[in-house]
Amino acid sequence: MRFNTSTLLSILVMLLGGLLLWHADAFLGDYQIYIIKLIFINAILALSLNLIYGFTGMFSLGHAGFMAIGAYVAALCVLTPEQKEMMWILEPIMPPFDQLFTPFWIAVLAGGLVSAVVALFIALPVLRLGDDYLGIATLGFAEIIRVLLTNMTPITNGALGIKGIPEHATPVTCYIWMLITLIVLARLLFGNFGNVLRCIRDNEIAADVMGINVFHYKVLSFCLGAFFAGVGGALLGSHLSTIDPKMFNFLLTFNVLMFVVAGGLGSLTGSLLGAGIITVLLEWLRILEEPMTIGSLEIPGVPGMRMVVFSLALLGIILFRREGIMGTRELTWGKLAARFRRHPEGGRA
Amino acid sequence: MSESAKDQKDILLSASEVTMRFGGVTAVSGLSLAVPRGAVTGIIGPNGAGKTTAFNVLSGFYTPQEGTITFDGHSIRGRKPHDICRLGMARTFQNIRLSHQMSVLENIMVGCHVRRRQSWWAAPLGLPMYYKEERAIADKAHALAARLGLDDVCNEQAGGLPYGAQRRLEIARALATEPQLLLLDEPAAGMNPQESLDLMHLIERIRKEFNLTILLIEHDMKVVMGVCEYIWVMEYGALIAEGTPEEIRSNPAVIRAYLGEDMVHA
Numbered sequence: 223m224r225f226n227t228s229t230l231l232s233i234l235v236m237l238l239g240g241l242l243l244w245h246a247d248a249f250l251g252d253y254q255i256y257i258i259k260l261i262f263i264n265a266i267l268a269l270s271l272n273l274i275y276g277f278t279g280m281f282s283l284g285h286a287g288f289m290a291i292g293a294y295v296a297a298l299c300v301l302t303p304e305q306k307e308m309m310w311i312l313e314p315i316m317p318p319f320d321q322l323f324t325p326f327w328i329a330v331l332a333g334g335l336v337s338a339v340v341a342l343f344i345a346l347p348v349l350r351l352g353d354d355y356l357g358i359a360t361l362g363f364a365e366i367i368r369v370l371l372t373n374m375t376p377i378t379n380g381a382l383g384i385k386g387i388p389e390h391a392t393p394v395t396c397y398i399w400m401l402i403t404l405i406v407l408a409r410l411l412f413g414n415f416g417n418v419l420r421c422i423r424d425n426e427i428a429a430d431v432m433g434i435n436v437f438h439y440k441v442l443s444f445c446l447g448a449f450f451a452g453v454g455g456a457l458l459g460s461h462l463s464t465i466d467p468k469m470f471n472f473l474l475t476f477n478v479l480m481f482v483v484a485g486g487l488g489s490l491t492g493s494l495l496g497a498g499i500i501t502v503l504l505e506w507l508r509i510l511e512e513p514m515t516i517g518s519l520e521i522p523g524v525p526g527m528r529m530v531v532f533s534l535a536l537l538g539i540i541l542f543r544r545e546g547i548m549g550t551r552e553l554t555w556g557k558l559a560a561r562f563r564r565h566p567e568g569g570r571a
Numbered sequence: 572m573s574e575s576a577k578d579q580k581d582i583l584l585s586a587s588e589v590t591m592r593f594g595g596v597t598a599v600s601g602l603s604l605a606v607p608r609g610a611v612t613g614i615i616g617p618n619g620a621g622k623t624t625a626f627n628v629l630s631g632f633y634t635p636q637e638g639t640i641t642f643d644g645h646s647i648r649g650r651k652p653h654d655i656c657r658l659g660m661a662r663t664f665q666n667i668r669l670s671h672q673m674s675v676l677e678n679i680m681v682g683c684h685v686r687r688r689q690s691w692w693a694a695p696l697g698l699p700m701y702y703k704e705e706r707a708i709a710d711k712a713h714a715l716a717a718r719l720g721l722d723d724v725c726n727e728q729a730g731g732l733p734y735g736a737q738r739r740l741e742i743a744r745a746l747a748t749e750p751q752l753l754l755l756d757e758p759a760a761g762m763n764p765q766e767s768l769d770l771m772h773l774i775e776r777i778r779k780e781f782n783l784t785i786l787l788i789e790h791d792m793k794v795v796m797g798v799c800e801y802i803w804v805m806e807y808g809a810l811i812a813e814g815t816p817e818e819i820r821s822n823p824a825v826i827r828a829y830l831g832e833d834m835v836h837a
Contacts, residue, residue, distance in 0.1 A: 405695070406695040409694045409695050409697060410691065410694045410695055413694050413701075413705050414680050414681075414683065414684055414687070414705060414708050415684075415691050415694055417673065417677045417678075417680050417681045417684070418681055418684050420670060420672070420673055420677075421670050421673070421678075421681040423670075424669075424670035424671065424672060424673070425668045425669070425670060427632075427664075427668060428664070428668035428669070428670070429681070430651070430652040430653050431630060431652050431653075431656060431661070431662055431664075431668075432653075432656060432661075432681055432682050432684065432685060432744065432745075432747075432748055433653045433656030433657050433682075433684065433685025433748050434653055434681070434684055434685065435651075435653050436653070442691060488672075550672060
């Protein structure tokens with residue numbers, strides 16, 4: 223029953239994607255590869271926030287904080303002791319961290335785990351709040367994390383940030399981590415645990431009466447989301463090869479929130495689509511910031527112009543398609559097939 | 572004490588001298604009741620008498636300031652609702668609380684969760700035991716849907732169901748937790764006479780089929796008198812009478828407080 227046509231098709235597509243990425247150098251330029259990696263990382267971030275906000279209904283704005291933790295932990299793990307000694311010029315690096323040196327996959331895992339542990343400590347007091355209050359509290363915690371990173375100079379190199387992080391995050395690595403995120407979340411959410419989380423989202427009181435330990439599952443969802451946010455942050459750090467506290471401000475959280483809302487709250491495939499489309503769109507809209515000549519009209523380059531256009535596009539989504547691209551529905555092979563066969567009612571798979 | 576101890580063996584749920592205050596308002600004062608195992612019992616009373624508050628106290632939403640509550644040999648005063656559900660008490664709500672965006676089947680499956688053995692991490696690992704249990708839960712939900720006449724609408728969104736079906740779905744979800752005691756908060760609210768009649772039959776049927784004890788709150792006198800073996804009457808948070816339907820019918824305090832002219836003519 224588990225190995226039906228759609229599962230096989232999914233595995234096939236995943237393998238094919240991996241194979242293509244393995245040989246991506248052959249037919250794609252550096253810039254395209256850069257974008258593809260960014261899409262995968264953004265997809266991880268979007269999926270993890272969707273678990274917290276879309277499926278469990280916790281309005282969390284702390285994603286940038288968890289990403290920062292993941293990025294810093296991973297960077298500390300993969301830098302060689304010599305590099306660290308050279309880079310920490312304000313204050314020398316603290317003992318256990320100066321000798322820390324691990325393979326990349328352990329670094330990413332450690333980034334996720336530390337992030338999840340921090341999330342646990344944040345969750346215990348904060349998840350007793352609901353709705354907007356939770357958003358404000360988590361936003362505050364993300365800022366606290368950022369301030370701590372700025373001031374814990376012996377560990378984080380303070381405001382200077384960390385540079386020269388080895389670029390272990392190849393397209394294939396990012397792809398694999400995205401698949402892991404997707405598979406873990408899909409297995410969890412398309413089973414009865416998904417029903418439980420969505421029941422908590424829709425009606426906490428009913429969930430409580432049905433014997434569900436609401437707080438336990440909220441903490442679980444929050445920490446799992448933070449874990450994958452940490453993983454995403456770790457990959458992002460390696461992808462950009464440089465991190466500093468300023469880059470993890472709340473705008474980063476809103477970027478991720480944008481992927482999730484545009485893709486559809488409560489839809490995993492929606493998050494993938496949202497992350498993909500918006501990442502490409504954000505890059506593509508860079509044209510708008512360059513000087514242009516339309517006929518006799520000369521427009522000087524306006525920095526930030528793409529964000530204006532982008533905000534308008536988001537307004538459009540909120541006005542005309544509030545539930546996002548997918549809503550709470552999922553894109554499945556059955557639905558795709560139905561689309562091609564033009565059977566409007568075939569998509570119930 | 573020795574006399575009540577004798578009755579204890581057949582009592583599934585008992586409350587004694589339970590008092591619940593909200594600030595200066597005493598919503599329930601000195602409520603004592605004992606629900607015998609296997610019986611259908613009811614709480615009636617005029618609006619604002621404290622019936623729903625009594626339910627909320629019994630199911631663990633509120634911790635009463637005074638009194639004790641014992642369920643199946645466990646003291647449940649101060650326990651959380653999900654804990655009490657695990658012990659075998661399920662309830663429905665006056666204002667139906669379903670996940671409207673989820674399908675009928677998924678709603679019932681949520682109820683099955685409390686009896687599952689596998690932890691959440693079995694899901695991403697894809698253990699065979701996990702899939703076995705998932706299938707068992709789906710089968711159980713299907714079976715429950717069929718027994719409550721919801722098998723035709725299994726995959727429809729719960730929010731799109733007609734009112735009566737939503738009531739039945741809420742009962743199905745409660746039954747999925749494998750309760751011993753089912754608390755029904757105004758199950759016939761908003762139903763027409765025919766639907767109320769069907770509901771009475773349904774209550775009788777599920778009590779037999781699932782070997783349940785049922786305690787319900789109801790306004791509809793036909794339903795209460797028709798299915799309940801024993802009735803408690805509340806007014807202004809206090810118990811003013813208790814007894815069999817016949818005793819309640821002829822109890823002057825009840826007639827004065829609640830049943831009024833209706834029952835005089837009946």
